[in-house]
Amino acid sequence: MTADWSVRGITRAMLPVLLVMTMVEVGSGLVLGGFEAQLYQYPTLLVLVPVTIGTAGNLGSILASRLSTAFHLGTFAFEPTDETLAGNAVATVALAVTLFPVVGAGAWLLRLLLGGVQLTVGTVVWISLLSGVVLAVLAVVLTILATYGAYRFGLDPDDVVIPVVTNTCDVLGVVVLFAVVQVTL
Amino acid sequence: MSVIGVAREAYEAALPALSASLVGGLIAGVVLGGMEAELRAVPGLLVAVPALLATRGNVYGSLGARLSTGLHQGLIEPYVDAGDPRLRGAAAAALVNGLLACAVAAVAVFLILTALGDTVAPLSTLVAISLLSGLLSGIALTAVVVVVVFTGYRRGHDPDSLVGPVVTTTGDVFGVAFLLLSVRLVLAAGGGG
Numbered sequence: 001m002t003a004d005w006s007v008r009g010i011t012r013a014m015l016p017v018l019l020v021m022t023m024v025e026v027g028s029g030l031v032l033g034g035f036e037a038q039l040y041q042y043p044t045l046l047v048l049v050p051v052t053i054g055t056a057g058n059l060g061s062i063l064a065s066r067l068s069t070a071f072h073l074g075t076f077a078f079e080p081t082d083e084t085l086a087g088n089a090v091a092t093v094a095l096a097v098t099l100f101p102v103v104g105a106g107a108w109l110l111r112l113l114l115g116g117v118q119l120t121v122g123t124v125v126w127i128s129l130l131s132g133v134v135l136a137v138l139a140v141v142l143t144i145l146a147t148y149g150a151y152r153f154g155l156d157p158d159d160v161v162i163p164v165v166t167n168t169c170d171v172l173g174v175v176v177l178f179a180v181v182q183v184t185l
Numbered sequence: 186m187s188v189i190g191v192a193r194e195a196y197e198a199a200l201p202a203l204s205a206s207l208v209g210g211l212i213a214g215v216v217l218g219g220m221e222a223e224l225r226a227v228p229g230l231l232v233a234v235p236a237l238l239a240t241r242g243n244v245y246g247s248l249g250a251r252l253s254t255g256l257h258q259g260l261i262e263p264y265v266d267a268g269d270p271r272l273r274g275a276a277a278a279a280l281v282n283g284l285l286a287c288a289v290a291a292v293a294v295f296l297i298l299t300a301l302g303d304t305v306a307p308l309s310t311l312v313a314i315s316l317l318s319g320l321l322s323g324i325a326l327t328a329v330v331v332v333v334v335f336t337g338y339r340r341g342h343d344p345d346s347l348v349g350p351v352v353t354t355t356g357d358v359f360g361v362a363f364l365l366l367s368v369r370l371v372l373a374a375g376g377g378g
Binding site: 005006007010011014015018019021022023025026028029030032033036039040043044046047048049050051052053054055057058059061062066083084086087088090091092094095098099102103106107110111114163166167170171174 | 187188189190191192193194195196199200202203204206207209210211213214215217218219221224225229231232233234235236238239240242243244247251255260270271274275277278279281282285286289290293294297298303349353357361
């Protein structure tokens with residue numbers, strides 16, 4: 001982090017990456033716009049959108065920051081048998097399996113309280129769980145690739161991996177949710 | 186440590202923060218789910234939603250990280266002093282960059298949807314909504330980030346571990362709530378397509 005705290009200095013450090021990430025998010029919005037009709041038909045799916053993309057991005061950013069720290073501490077090697085790598089990958093998938101059914105049930109219950117459910121609770125929980133597990137696996141693969149890329153190019157993973165992983169997981173969140181809805185409904 | 190040991194430790198460390206942001210995400214989702222009429226009234230707004238929400242996390246998460254680093258380095262004091270040039274610089278930079286990103290997102294959505302031949306609200310409507318919601322949620326998030334980081338630091342917590350969950354949770358809720366308010370205000374002011 002730079003010691004320059006002027007608006008100009010901070011902007012110079014932040015704006016280029018911010019604008020690239022904004023365009024990536026617009027890409028995610030275009031996917032969302034592609035299933036607008038279904039989202040309006042089943043507003044429960046619209047409830048799932050922020051929480052699905054948020055949780056996917058959070059899973060990716062937590063894994064990324066843990067791998068970055070292990071990398072800086074030198075307790076981490078890029079091998080499938082590495083305990084840090086395998087343990088964190090397992091934890092990411094386990095977190096998805098725990099949290100996404102709660103996300104689905106919560107979204108369904110909140111829509112029920114507001115008086116407008118068309119989908120059964122089983123369908124919403126299934127859509128949420130399947131999306132979550134697929135996203136967790138993708139987040140693991142993406143984070144490992146991005147951390148490895150940063151390592152190979154001599155970049156600090158803290159600067160590169162977290163923004164890349166968080167924003168890519170946002171896009172993947174919408175894409176995976178869309179794909180799961182197409183398969184399920 | 187064994188794989189299972191690492192996995193258990195990582196799982197337990199992440200669960201509380203993820204659960205908190207899950208609650209925030211669900212509240213944001215309920216507001217978004219109830220915004221169908223506004224989303225239909227402003228074609229293209231739904232496409233801008235991920236970019237507008239992500240900007241909150243990207244910009245104000247970065248503000249929080251900068252303030253944490255500044256506290257650790259002794260560059261700023263953990264008390265709100267509107268006259269502190271570093272605090273003012275960091276807050277103003279977050280707001281300026283957040284607004285720029287919102288405007289760019291609105292323009293990009295308008296241009297792409299126009300090029301694709303889709304129905305899209307007038308450029309001025311999209312830009313007005315995204316700037317207004319960016320400004321309102323930016324002010325609210327700056328206040329939240331500054332208070333949480335400073336209070337946490339004074340009470341002996343590491344602000345770095347507070348910023349992420351707080352920004353993702355409040356960012357989603359404020360982001361969607363102020364988006365709804367902004368759409369209503371802009372439509373009421375006659376900016377409807």
